[in-house]
Amino acid sequence: MAARTHAKHIDVVDPNNSRRRFENWKKKNTKGLFPQDVKLIEEYLDDMLNGINVSKTKRGQRSYSRLSALTHKIPKVAHWIKDRYNKRIIEVTNRECHLLFNDLRNGVIKTRQGKPYKSHDDYAKDFLAFWNWYIRKLRREYNQMTKAQKAKVEKSDYFPENAMQDVDYSDGQKTSFHYFTEDQYKQLRDRAKHDYRVMMDFLYDTGMRAPSEMMNIKVSDITQDKDNPNVGFCEIRDEVTKTFGRKIKLMFCYSQLKEYIKNNKLKDNDYIFTKNPKVVNRYLKRLGFRVLKIGEKSFRKAGKHKTVPDVKDGLTLYDFRHNSACYWLPRYKSETGLKYRFGWKSSRMIEYYTEFLGMRDTIQQEDLLIDVTLTDIEKELEKERRQRELMEDRMQAQEKELKQRESDMLKNQLNMKKKLDQQEKKMELLMAILAKSGKKEVVDVLEKT
The missing domain is CATH 1.20.5 (Single alpha-helices involved in coiled-coils or other helix-helix interfaces)
Incomplete structure (x- = not known):
């Protein structure tokens, strides 16, 4: 990385090894790129790490999870631009960006496995963020020049056109997940081991991101409602979420969670859920297949010459967030409250779950009552x-x-x-x-x- 003093990140549980992937990104992702591009991407990531020259909408340091995603996507886009146009990432034109990301969206550009990219919109959004940073960087450099220095340079070089202007980065694909009804969820939890049942109820109630948010919840983040001993609160701290911190109500899992904490003699500073996410997902896949027939039977390697039964495309931790959203959507009276609970900044996901549940007409009428005729x-x-x-x-x-x-x-x-x-x-x-x-x-x- 560039020779800057990196700001100290708050220590959080990193279940996806995002920090390690970020710190080792140059070893894997920059081979074959123009050296100038590698240096520029390095400067961009260093600024994001330290919260320098970031957008006005979100100040401060970027999390290692976010940085890890950038170390993969920005160099990947740089490879595509070099292979297709033989240009640096700051030389590509607006038209070329349109054509590139249209091909990515339409499946012309494929993964190494020959499949279309599922998160094509993320590549476009991240490259737009890079270009916004680059324009801010140039303008800041120009504004810091003296009059004599400005006379020696071309002003247009410091005020380039944004190559990502008007490029479509909307998500054309629907989020896929394994849906289960409330009765099916009861079947799942009734057949689960006790410690997994506590975790499942917690995720189904809170709808928080797992494993990133879930594994960073401490005992001290759980408090009791003053008016109702059967209801609690869970605080999701700013440093552990990718959007914003929030304090949400535990409507039906609090009593069980409190008992779990007591039985395991957990202290205030202890993390509540510490199981390896890979182990948890394997268990959930087997449970989902056994109870609801979710996924397909398969095998995975367990050593050089050994394979063990497994489930392909089965139930995972993140499916609980999707199903929690489906559970709470018809129960929340305000869109604002639902967005706060799930840490959403826009209404896009609400619209998606509304359509998924077949609630389009009902929601529109309710929205009309609330938003239009107020x-x-x-x-x-x-x-x-x-x-x-x-x-x-x-x-x-x-x-x-x-x-x-x-x-x-x-x-x-x-x-x-x-x-x-x-x-x-x-x-x-x-x-x-x-x-x-x-x-x-x-x-x-x-x-x-």
Whole structure:
């Protein structure tokens, strides 16, 4: 590598040996390339390792998993360009890139086994990332020059056209995986050994990437929900994921996981799952074939002169992430929540699983309700609120009017009673006067009246 001081990477479990492959990339991947290309690719990888001159959308150092992928794909594209056009990677034109990646997409360019490349879109995206880095590098060099230095160079050399501009890097192929229903999953877990069952439930619940994220989960990353002792949280730290860190709920595996940690006397700093991923995948393949007939019977080498039974195209750890997505998709009310749980930056995978499950029409209607008519609903609610307030005002006015009427009636009643009392007193007074005058007959008539 270039003679720079490499930034220290946070130590994480590396189940795929990405760091070793990255550190040894020049021995395997650069034979036959132009020396200038090797030097430029080396500079690019060194910058990515140290988080220098990276894109604005994602700052910081690149993981060894990401670096390992780049050490394979960028030199491979450089080989294709050299073999096809006899050019360096910075000399290729936009038209030539279009033709090259069209042939890669259409299966014209094949692997050593004579098969089409499955991840053709990744090659295009990674080469685009390389070109974006190269353009940033040139512009930075030009901007750091003095006026005298700029006068001696051609400005156009430092502002080249991006050779990958408008090149199609969308994924034309569907992600393939072994799908199983919830009932089939129950069959699988019921036939699995206890430690594998714990792992399977954990993956089916969380949907996290395995083995990269799963093998980096420590006991300290697991916490209990304060409101529900049967529900927990799992924190996936930034340094162990290829997208973003997140803290997700363990909805049905927490109690079992807590018991597993206790029975194995694991401490806070211990990793929970430590089995070799190759061993795990072999077990899952045998289990999937035995229970659900997933895959085909085959044999693998186990020494110079020995073969053992195996399963081809069988169940693997990553199938659990796909099936977990199928499980949670109809249960999440918001697309944002589902993307957060699975660490997705775009909605592309949601669209894929939606189509896979045959939920296209339902999802579109729900999306329409949530995303399109939300403003209409808010307006309708505001209208209802105003009508309710108007009705309340009217009721208050009527109550006030009614109270006023009741008050007036009460006053009238009091006035009438007062008048009657006055009349009664007058009558009594008259009777008293007549009685004194001796006109008893008149008094008798008034009393009867």
